[in-house]
Amino acid sequence: MILEILATVAPVLAIIAIGFAWARLGLPFDSPTIGSLVLRIGTPCLIFSTLTTAEVSPAAVGAIALAAACVIAVATLVGIVVLRIAGLPLHTWLMTAMFGNTGNMGLPLCAMVFGPDGLTFGIVVFLVTSISQNTLGLVVSAGRVEVASLVRQPVVWASAVSVALLVADLRAPTWIERTTTLVGGIVIPSMLLLLGVSLAKMKVADLRIASGMAVLRLSAGAVGALATIAALGLEGAQAGVVFVMATMPAAIVSVIFAERFGRSPERIAGVIVVSTLGTLAALPVIVFVALRIAAATG
Numbered sequence: 268m269i270l271e272i273l274a275t276v277a278p279v280l281a282i283i284a285i286g287f288a289w290a291r292l293g294l295p296f297d298s299p300t301i302g303s304l305v306l307r308i309g310t311p312c313l314i315f316s317t318l319t320t321a322e323v324s325p326a327a328v329g330a331i332a333l334a335a336a337c338v339i340a341v342a343t344l345v346g347i348v349v350l351r352i353a354g355l356p357l358h359t360w361l362m363t364a365m366f367g368n369t370g371n372m373g374l375p376l377c378a379m380v381f382g383p384d385g386l387t388f389g390i391v392v393f394l395v396t397s398i399s400q401n402t403l404g405l406v407v408s409a410g411r412v413e414v415a416s417l418v419r420q421p422v423v424w425a426s427a428v429s430v431a432l433l434v435a436d437l438r439a440p441t442w443i444e445r446t447t448t449l450v451g452g453i454v455i456p457s458m459l460l461l462l463g464v465s466l467a468k469m470k471v472a473d474l475r476i477a478s479g480m481a482v483l484r485l486s487a488g489a490v491g492a493l494a495t496i497a498a499l500g501l502e503g504a505q506a507g508v509v510f511v512m513a514t515m516p517a518a519i520v521s522v523i524f525a526e527r528f529g530r531s532p533e534r535i536a537g538v539i540v541v542s543t544l545g546t547l548a549a550l551p552v553i554v555f556v557a558l559r560i561a562a563a564t565g
Contacts, residue, residue: 514546
C-alpha cells in the first residue's frame, strides 16, 4: 500500500521539482505565456475532452459540483470564525482559507490516484472553484463581482458546451475529440512545472502567520470535505476526489488578487509557499486517507 501511494505521488513531486530546479538555475521560463496557454487553450480542451467522453452520469457530475460548493462554503465559514478570533482582516486573508490549488496540484493528483473518473470529478471541482474565485473571491478581495470578466473566460464556455453534450448524451465528432484530447494533454505537466517555478520565485514574508494560515487552509478544507461527504452520502472515487481537492494548499490566484487590490501580496505569497510545501510533505498521508475514504464508502 505504501509503495503504491509513493508511486502515485512521485510523478507529481518530480515534475514540481523539475520546475523548481529550472527556475533556481536561472533558465528561461516564460510563466505568463505558458500560464495563458494553459488557461485559455489547454484547460478548455481538457475540460471538453474529459467531460464529453466520460463514462459518468450527469447526476454524478451534479453531485460533485454541489459537493465542491459545499466544501467552499464550510471552509469560508471556518475561515471567517478563525480570522475574526485572530483579529486578521478578511479582505486580506480569507481567500487563502476558502480556495485550494485545485488546478496545479489537485487535477494531477485526482488523475494519478483515481484514474479517468478521478480526473472527470476533479475537473468539475476545479470549475466550481474557478467560478467561485472570480465571484466570491472578488467580493472578498475587492468588494465587487466582474461578471463580464467571468463570461469571457474560455473555460466557462468549454464547460457550458461540455455539460450540454453530456446531458443530451451526445458525442462530438471524432476529430474534435482527438484534437482536444491531444491539446488538453499539455495541461497537467505544464501546471506542475508552473507550480514549481512559482515556488522558486516566491518568498516567505511572515513565517508565523504563513504557518498559521497554512494550517487553517488544510483544516478548513478537511472539515468541509468530511462534512460534505457525510451530508451528501458521496461514495467511492467521488468521496476520495472531494477530500483530495479540499486539502490542497492555498490557491496561487490568492496572491494575484492580493497584488491587484493591494492586500499584502508578499505575505499572501508566504502562505502559498508554506501551505504548498506542507501539502507536498503530507501528500502520502492525504492520498492514503483519500483512498481509505473511497474504499469505505464505495
